[in-house]
Amino acid sequence: MLFPTAVFALFFFVVFFMHWGLVRFPRTRKWFLLCASMVFYGYWSWKFALLLLGSSMLNHAVAKLLAGQRDGCGRNRKTLLVLAIVINLGLLGTFKYAGFFTDGVLLPILRPVCGWLGESAVAALVSFQESIYPMLSSIVLPVGISFFTFQALSYVIDVYRGLVNPARSWLDFANYLAFFPQLVAGPIVRATVLVPQMEELPSEKRHSETGKAVFLIVCGLFKKTVLANWIATRLADPVFAMPETFSGPDILLGVYGYAVQIYCDFSAYSDIAIGTALLMGFEFPDNFNAPYFATSLRDFWRRWHISLSTWLRDYLYIPMGGSKSGPRRTAAALLVTFLLGGLWHGASWTFVLWGAFHGTVLIVERFVTSFRNPAWMEGRNAATLVRMSSIVLTFHLVCFSWILFRGGDMEVVRGVLGGLFAWRSGVGDVTLWSATSIIMVVAGFSSQFLDGGRMAAFHARLCLVPAWVQGVAAAVVLTLILGLGPKGVAPFIYFQF
Amino acid sequence: MKEEINTPVCSPAKRGKGTGLAVLVFYVVLLMLNAGALEESVSRMPFGTARSFWLKVLRPCAATASRLHLGWPRRMVETHLGNHLNRDTGR
Numbered sequence: 123m124l125f126p127t128a129v130f131a132l133f134f135f136v137v138f139f140m141h142w143g144l145v146r147f148p149r150t151r152k153w154f155l156l157c158a159s160m161v162f163y164g165y166w167s168w169k170f171a172l173l174l175l176g177s178s179m180l181n182h183a184v185a186k187l188l189a190g191q192r193d194g195c196g197r198n199r200k201t202l203l204v205l206a207i208v209i210n211l212g213l214l215g216t217f218k219y220a221g222f223f224t225d226g227v228l229l230p231i232l233r234p235v236c237g238w239l240g241e242s243a244v245a246a247l248v249s250f251q252e253s254i255y256p257m258l259s260s261i262v263l264p265v266g267i268s269f270f271t272f273q274a275l276s277y278v279i280d281v282y283r284g285l286v287n288p289a290r291s292w293l294d295f296a297n298y299l300a301f302f303p304q305l306v307a308g309p310i311v312r313a314t315v316l317v318p319q320m321e322e323l324p325s326e327k328r329h330s331e332t333g334k335a336v337f338l339i340v341c342g343l344f345k346k347t348v349l350a351n352w353i354a355t356r357l358a359d360p361v362f363a364m365p366e367t368f369s370g371p372d373i374l375l376g377v378y379g380y381a382v383q384i385y386c387d388f389s390a391y392s393d394i395a396i397g398t399a400l401l402m403g404f405e406f407p408d409n410f411n412a413p414y415f416a417t418s419l420r421d422f423w424r425r426w427h428i429s430l431s432t433w434l435r436d437y438l439y440i441p442m443g444g445s446k447s448g449p450r451r452t453a454a455a456l457l458v459t460f461l462l463g464g465l466w467h468g469a470s471w472t473f474v475l476w477g478a479f480h481g482t483v484l485i486v487e488r489f490v491t492s493f494r495n496p497a498w499m500e501g502r503n504a505a506t507l508v509r510m511s512s513i514v515l516t517f518h519l520v521c522f523s524w525i526l527f528r529g530g531d532m533e534v535v536r537g538v539l540g541g542l543f544a545w546r547s548g549v550g551d552v553t554l555w556s557a558t559s560i561i562m563v564v565a566g567f568s569s570q571f572l573d574g575g576r577m578a579a580f581h582a583r584l585c586l587v588p589a590w591v592q593g594v595a596a597a598v599v600l601t602l603i604l605g606l607g608p609k610g611v612a613p614f615i616y617f618q619f
Numbered sequence: 620m621k622e623e624i625n626t627p628v629c630s631p632a633k634r635g636k637g638t639g640l641a642v643l644v645f646y647v648v649l650l651m652l653n654a655g656a657l658e659e660s661v662s663r664m665p666f667g668t669a670r671s672f673w674l675k676v677l678r679p680c681a682a683t684a685s686r687l688h689l690g691w692p693r694r695m696v697e698t699h700l701g702n703h704l705n706r707d708t709g710r
Binding site: 601609 | 657
């Protein structure tokens with residue numbers, strides 16, 4: 123079920139009123155919430171919904187066992203934790219990485235080895251390929267598996283570390299893992315934040331700000347249905363589909379366009395998820411904070427997909443030594459974290475390269491910033507200039523990395539980079555540069571001003587507007603957005619992860 | 620960079636009652652403003668129970684909305700901006 127569709131609107135109408143109508147019956151309300159999340163997820167495939175339920179049962183059972191043995195044998199607890207991690211990652215690996223490891227890693231190694239061993243080995247490899255390919259092509263990636271697997275892992279690890287108690291019941295944990303607003307594309311809400319809210323479902327007295335929620339949802343729908351969709355179909359998709367036919371300036375606009383598109387697309391999903399949850403009384407942390415205003419790549423990762431970057435920091439980077447174990451260990455930890463972060467986004471070498479690029483630039487940044495700034499940079503004007511230059515440089519580094527991210531295969535990446543650096547002319551005299559395309563890219567870029575706490579004062583003022591006025595205003599604005607957007611809805615980019 | 624917020628915040632009880640009303644009004648107004656477009660999109664669905672059901676629900680809404688000229692804002696935006704934005708460039 124996609125957010126900007128009539129089906130979801132109908133689904134949410136029923137869920138919203140039933141959720142608040144059942145306030146006096148907390149247990150029934152919890153079951154209803156879980157059923158609603160299952161309907162939302164099962165709309166793609168009921169088999170995926172069963173998989174999600176199975177994952178919640180397993181992880182909750184492990185968490186209970188871990189909590190029960192808190193004073194017992196450390197070895198047993200460690201074994202249980204390793205088992206949970208292996209099963210969770212095994213599930214993710216089977217669905218997401220089986221094809222990549224077979225086709226991109228295993229077979230390229232086996233081919234020369236079998237060739238060297240002789241004809242019988244080659245025949246065995248061919249028969250292996252014939253049997254494995256139909257099996258691999260039958261695997262369908264469950265939507266959002268990367269997100270709920272990471273949530274489940276963080277829960278089990280936090281229980282192991284004693285940072286969080288296991289949920290009071292399986293129902294509370296299942297509601298945490300399967301809660302529909304954040305189920306398929308995040309934010310990756312931690313158990314410490316959401317499990318207590320699921321245990322004590324929000325009563326009417328804790329009802330959160332309607333104005334803020336509606337504002338987030340409407341802004342999210344505008345970013346997705348108007349900006350992201352337009353930029354995707356008019357700029358980014360054509361450039362990345364046939365880079366060789368476009369001129370250097372067109373490719374540059376396509377790359378800027380993709381940077382804006384992915385921000386508008388993903389932050390829109392987060393905004394709608396946060397707003398939808400807020401209408402139901404649940405509070406999620408922010409997932410974006412004007413990432414293209416970052417002054418360094420380190421700063422960028424504090425502002426982009428915050429729930430993933432903090433996850434990677436807490437469960438990968440810090441356990442590997444973090445920044446407190448010497449420069450070499452820190453560099454290794456950064457590189458491994460970002461390589462795995464890249465792989466998390468997709469089973470392809472371009473994602474691995476994307477992660478490697480971010481990891482390497484972060485290492486260089488750490489090295490450069492370890493030197494003291496020269497005296498001329500201390501003045502106010504110079505500091506502003508340095509800050510602006512840092513923002514521009516960081517934005518362009520991120521744009522460069524998006525070419526690897528969006529490319530899909532190295533052929534496309536080479537085509538885009540070749541066109542960009544050779545600054546050649548395109549085929550024919552059609553150009554992507556137009557007043558509309560510039561307005562759309564600038565509007566998407568400027569939508570970052572809505573992120574974080576920048577609109578807090580406005581949200582507080584919205585709360586004072588009568589409820590019916592809020593409802594009418596939101597409906598009118600949404601109608602105008604629907605009129606502006608193209609027919610049909612493209613899926614969110616982060617659904618594939 | 621954090622801005623001080625001095626705006627008075629309304630009471631939780633008021634907010635609680637307000638949310639349901641805001642959402643209800645939102646849905647009713649949204650339905651009326653888009654009834655024509657929804658009816659058109661449902662009429663393109665394959666023949667069957669779902670199509671017949673939704674047409675039965677939407678036809679009276681679309682008729683009322685048409686009588687009250689409520690489809691005008693969406694039509695105006697579609698004609699003047701949406702169609703211009705989304706027309707095929709042939710590339």
